[in-house]
Amino acid sequence: MRLRSLESRIVILFLVLILAVQLAGFFAIQTGIRENAQLAIRDELQIGERVFGRLLDQYAQKLIQGARLLASDYGFKQAIGSNDRETAESALANHGDRIEASHALLIGLDRSIKASTAATPGVDLEKSILHLVDQAEQTGSAAGTGIVDNRPYQIVVVPVKAPITIGWVAMAFAIEERIAADMRELSSLQVSILSSRTDGTWVLDVSTLSPTEASILAPQLRGMPANTKFLPQLTLGDSDFSTRIVQLAQNSGQQVIVVLQRSVSEAVAPYRRLQINLLILTAIGIAVAVVGSVFVAKRITGPLRKLGETAKRLGAGDYRGQIEMRRDDEIGELSQAFARMRDGISNRELEIRRLAYWDTLTDLPNRAQFANLLNEAITDARKRHGSCHVLMMDLDRFKHVNDVMGHSFGDALLRRVAERLQAQLTSPVHRLARLGGDEFALLLPGTDVHEARELACRILTSLEMPISLEDQNVDLGAGIGIAGFPSHGTDAESLLSRAEVAMYAAKNGGNEAVVYDPAIDKSSQESLSLLSELRRAAEENQFRLYVQPKVMLGTGEVVGIEALVRWVHPERGMVFPDNFIPFAEKTGFIRTLTRWVIEQSAALCSQLEASDIKLRVSVNLSTRDLLDQELPAKFAAVLARHALAPSSFCLEITESAIMDDPVRAQQTLEGLHAMGVDLSIDDFGTGYSSLAYLKRLPVHELKIDKSFVLKMENDPDDAKIVRSTIDLGHNMGLKVVAEGIETLGAWELLAAMGCDQGQGYFIGKPMPAEQFADWLQRWKSPFNGVNTATGLRVAS
Known part of the structure; x- marks a missing residue:
């Protein structure tokens, strides 16, 4: 190969170009790696500061919920009302131990400490609590961070209402190693919490650093300017860190800071491996270029004329003709061919580009x-x-x-x-x-x-x-x-x-x-798996219809059944509703499930009527079902398909489902009511609905939640709630049904209160739909021993 030949020039040009590009790319990437690593570390620290703040907020919300449990305790309120300091202190101590509070105090309306788990609450703690009481008086609750005995504490304050505010519950929780460990798990940052002393020294309280690194952190911060927030490089032992300082609390010249650190060597390590890989790729690229350029150069000069002719035909849009060989200057001929091809292709390229990058329907970018x-x-x-x-x-x-x-x-x-x-x-x-x-x-x-x-x-x-x-x-x-x-x-x-x-x-x-939010990705993957299993369950008929009987409490007559759903998983066996119904409601699959239950319930109801058993079937509706404006039409189609009257069904709706979107919910309910379907408010008393709004709903029945019925025999308050609910329902012209009847005593007490109907384990547990007819034949009232399905007396 001659030095001045076209082949040698192509080889030399290839080698020079690839070497220049590789070197330029290597140095550019090396510079970019250094800058990006610094920016990434700074961004990680800034994000870490926000994450730590949110973590503190989450802990505070959990603590507020715990304090509210105590504030809502009836016995605790009675102790405050009767000024029983001993009982109040006992309640504070017991509840504080359960939620691991370091201090628990009762603050009176005069801002004085009425009861405390600490013999002598510190002045700093008292100041912090009184400041939060002022905030809680405006917002309903308050949380903050304070310094008590030279240590940081989270402090929460909630009101005690009966029903007006009669005092304040304050609880303090030491910020311990757990929050630093949680922050370490959430990010790649090291977390340390330090407290200052009057002589300007820092004392380490909590740290995720190794013991050696943690022991020299506090001396490194001595003399640090007060407004310092970011330290680009801080050396601890053999490791370099970029550091961000977050003030956690300040009180009377003392302060507590959180030190967030990112190891520089750890952050840069992946980039260093990338540099080595780039060097290896550069060497391989040069070697391949030498071999490839020689091979390509030898193959270029021969086909130059053929490429020129091909370019002409491509420019003319002719792909069928054969390549014609002409001896001439190859480069000149190729240049003329590409010039003609360029003119022919340019117009088509514009159209192709428009089709490739623009939406033809809206003329917007695709x-x-x-x-x-x-x-x-x-x-x-x-x-x-x-x-x-x-x-x-x-x-x-x-x-x-x-x-x-x-x-x-x-x-x-x-x-x-x-x-x-x-x-x-x-x-x-x-x-x-x-x-x-x-x-x-x-x-x-x-x-x-x-x-x-x-x-x-x-x-x-x-x-x-x-x-x-x-x-x-x-x-x-x-x-x-x-x-x-x-x-x-x-x-x-x-x-x-x-x-x-x-x-x-x-x-x-x-x-x-x-x-x-990154948490969405994780929940999306888990949800996708469960949603796929639910869809497969619907396709493979893994759901089973269960029913629970409802009786007249005065006579024991069986007047209805509530339709329930169970999932018989091929691997996990019986899956109860609590494990999949909330997810189905969240994803919208509940509509498919509701259609299945209504269809199966209608088929069961039709079978029972064929056996001269006329009962009303109750079916639960979810929030998403109520928001479906086409639900009445869909339900009417089911009734027509099974030749059933609308009165054969009672559709149950929870208070919370109604209140999610009252306007659309009422429209759906009015459509169902117009068909002649009975409507029931399920779990009444556990929601937050307005009675003024409920009285406008076209409902026929109230169901008392079982949480009140289960304890009413031994809990006078629950009995009062049940009695009041029965009276309220009757005054509104509604039937009242009680859930959770598990004893004969509960049945008799409800009957004495005038409750119309009931259901529960004492009457009958949920059973497969195909077993209900047999159960009905065996049923006998506990009052008269008469089978209310057949009218025959059964021996006790």
Whole structure:
């Protein structure tokens, strides 16, 4: 191969280019690694500060709940009312031990300590508590951090009401090694908690560092300026750390700080391995380039003319002809061929690019173009050390509109939605895209999470107004997921993926806009597995219908049954409702389950009527069922299919289900009521519904929750609640049913109170539907020994 030949020039050019590119890339990446490592460590520490704050908030909320349990204790309130200090102190001590409180105090309305588990509460503790009492008086409860005996404590204050405030319960909990360990598990940060002394020294209270490193941390911080928050490098033993200092509490010249540390060597270790890999790849690339360039150079000069002819035919769009060989200057001929090919392809490339990067229906960027725009926004945000956010939106009920009105109507509706979304954008740099189907995405460069939330709220508000199209008004909602750089991802693919996860969490959880959280991914994977098993259970008929009888308490006559569902899992055996019903309600699978129960109950009811057994079947409805405006029509179809009267059923609704969306719930209930179906409020007394609202509901029955019935024989308060509920129901013209009757004494007491019907283990446990007829033949009333199904007297 001659030095000045085309082949040798190609080889030399390849080697020079690849060597230059590899070296430039190596040094650029090395610089980027160093800068990115520093930025990543700083970001980790900032995020860690927020995570630690939220962890403290979570602990505080748990502690407030524990204190509220004591504040709501009836005996404790009586002790306060009667000024029984000994009983109050005993209650404080017992409850404080249960929730591991270091100090528990009762504060009077005059802000004095009425009772305490500590013989002499410190002045610092008393000041902190009185400050929180002032806050709790405004907000209902308060939590804070204080310094007691040179140690940090979390302090919570809740009111004691009967029903007005009669005092305050205060509890203090030492901030111990557990919270540092929890923070260590949540992040890759080392956590240390230190307290200052009057001489300016620091004392280590808690640390996740090794004993050697922890022993030299406090001396390193001596003399540190008061306003210092970030130390780029702090050497402890053989390790270097970047450190962020968070003030936890301050009192009378003392302060407690949290030191969050990230090991520099650990953070940089993956990058160092990357550098070694780059060097190895560079060497391999050069070796491959030498071999490859020689091989390629030998193969280029021969086919030059053939490539030129091929380029001509490609430019003309002719792919059928044979390659014609012409002896001429190869480079010149190839240049002319590519010039003609360029003109022929350029126009087609424009059209191809439009089809590849733009949505033809809405003339908006498609997913590929949006990903490119997002990558550009991320690059710009990284240069400016800023942020950008992505909103991903999926329309609600669009599939139904498409199925009912047709695809052309759906296409027109999508164009109108795109116009409405475009009108909500307030900045020219915001970009809207259609990702496919009824999914849209918005790119918000240079925005923070609060601005992203505000835009999401504006979009959801705009969608509340029906869209008028072809004399049809269409109501659409949406679930919106929010993800941002750098908090949730550093590239377009991860941001889009996490925005989509948040979007589905919004749709499944009933929230309209959700910001991505790593916990969603984990719960999504677990939910996906359980949801798949539930769907498989429906397809493979793994559900079983169970029933529990309901009787007239005055006569013992069986008048109805409540339909229940059980899941017979092929591997786990019998799965009870508490293990899958809440998840089914959360994911929307409850609608499928409700349809199954109604269908099976209707079939059972039809079978019983064929045997001349006329009973009313009670079926529970969930919140999602009540929000389905088509439920009355679906239920009417089931009744017609099994030739049943609406009075054969009683549909039970919990108070909480009604109050989630009272307007839509009442519309559904009125539709069912108009059909002639009896309606019942289940678990009455455990919800938060308004009696003024309940009296407007078209219900026929109240069911007293079993939590009151189970203890009413021995608990006068529960008995009073049950009696009051019975009187309330009768005064409203409703029948009253009691759940949880497990003894004859409870039956007799309820009958004496005038309760109409009851159910429970004393009457009959939930049983497979196919066994009910046999049970009914054996049933006898405990009062007269008469089988109320056959009318025959049965010997006791």
